[in-house]
Amino acid sequence: MPVEEFVAGWISGALGLVLGHPFDTVKVRLQTQSTYRGIIDCTVKTYRHESILGFFKGMSFPIASIAVVNSVLFGVYSNALLALTATSHHERRLQPPSYTHVFIAGCTGGFLQAYCLAPFDLIKVRLQNQTEPRARHGGPPPRYRGPVHCAASIFQEEGPRGLFRGAWALTLRDTPTLGIYFVSYEWLCRQATPDGQNPSSTTVLVAGGFAGITSWVTATPLDVIKSRMQMAGLERREYQGLLDCMVSSARQEGLGVFFRGLTINSARAFPVNAVTFLSYEYLLHLWG
Numbered sequence: 068m069p070v071e072e073f074v075a076g077w078i079s080g081a082l083g084l085v086l087g088h089p090f091d092t093v094k095v096r097l098q099t100q101s102t103y104r105g106i107i108d109c110t111v112k113t114y115r116h117e118s119i120l121g122f123f124k125g126m127s128f129p130i131a132s133i134a135v136v137n138s139v140l141f142g143v144y145s146n147a148l149l150a151l152t153a154t155s156h157h158e159r160r161l162q163p164p165s166y167t168h169v170f171i172a173g174c175t176g177g178f179l180q181a182y183c184l185a186p187f188d189l190i191k192v193r194l195q196n197q198t199e200p201r202a203r204h205g206g207p208p209p210r211y212r213g214p215v216h217c218a219a220s221i222f223q224e225e226g227p228r229g230l231f232r233g234a235w236a237l238t239l240r241d242t243p244t245l246g247i248y249f250v251s252y253e254w255l256c257r258q259a260t261p262d263g264q265n266p267s268s269t270t271v272l273v274a275g276g277f278a279g280i281t282s283w284v285t286a287t288p289l290d291v292i293k294s295r296m297q298m299a300g301l302e303r304r305e306y307q308g309l310l311d312c313m314v315s316s317a318r319q320e321g322l323g324v325f326f327r328g329l330t331i332n333s334a335r336a337f338p339v340n341a342v343t344f345l346s347y348e349y350l351l352h353l354w355g
């Protein structure tokens with residue numbers, strides 16, 4: 068089993084993550100809290116209340132976890148394509164796999180990464196939703212002191228299953244949308260590249276960016292539900308399950324609720340995924 072794809076997936080994921088985390092914090096807050104009027108309001112309030120550090124809350128854990136998550140995604144994707152088409156990463160420009168194979172391999176990568184991602188994503192969302200500034204004398208201390216304290220508290224208060232809160236919504240979000248992610252990337256690269264040649268860096272950047280946007284646009288409705296289910300244990304607002312969360316959110320806030328965070332998700336997706344694909348392709352080319 069080729070391992071370079073796993074390592075390249077890890078490094079490229081970490082680069083994308085640092086770039087996209089401030090956007091991600093604004094997105095999570097818009098999706099789960101109703102105190103903000105929009106992206107600008109949320110950005111200004113976060114900055115005034117918590118300084119620039121507020122945008123980077125909950126980042127240390129994803130940086131550590133991206134090693135597992137992105138390497139599982141890209142490693143499983145590439146190895147699933149190898150199993151389906153008997154071609155390695157370098158042979159795929161001369162013998163391009165069918166879009167059906169790309170989709171199946173992407174869904175497989177998405178399905179497996181979702182379960183690795185679930186506890187890390189839960190902790191990230193809980194920390195991002197802590198709006199108390201880190202060090203304010205006299206004010207109430209934040210509920211969680213950091214990622215390890217957050218994981219331990221969830222474990223104590225909600226049991227081991229608590230760490231997988233929202234995992235089902237996350238799996239439903241990621242399985243098809245990662246198929247869409249890789250198909251969009253491949254399709255855009257092939258449109259802009261003569262047969263048998265490697266795509267240029269600009270093509271990879273643009274195709275990666277648009278693949279990110281396409282997949283996040285389709286993922287946003289379940290992303291909202293996932294984030295709400297992850298916060299439910301904390302806010303004493305329990306849902307009976309995924310369907311209940313969908314129905315009660317739509318009843319209380321209208322269908323527009325499923326598109327909360329769509330603009331910021333798309334704005335974040337372009338640079339993050341452009342950088343992720345460019346560094347992934349570059350590293351594999353370097354080691355090739």
Ligand SMILES: CN(C)C(=N)NCCC[C@H](N)C(=O)O
Pocket residue numbers: 080083084240241244245248279282283286336339340343
């Ligand atoms: C729609 N979904 C779930 C994805 N496209 N997932 C792939 C993640 C890529 C990158 N780390 C990001 O956070 O955008």
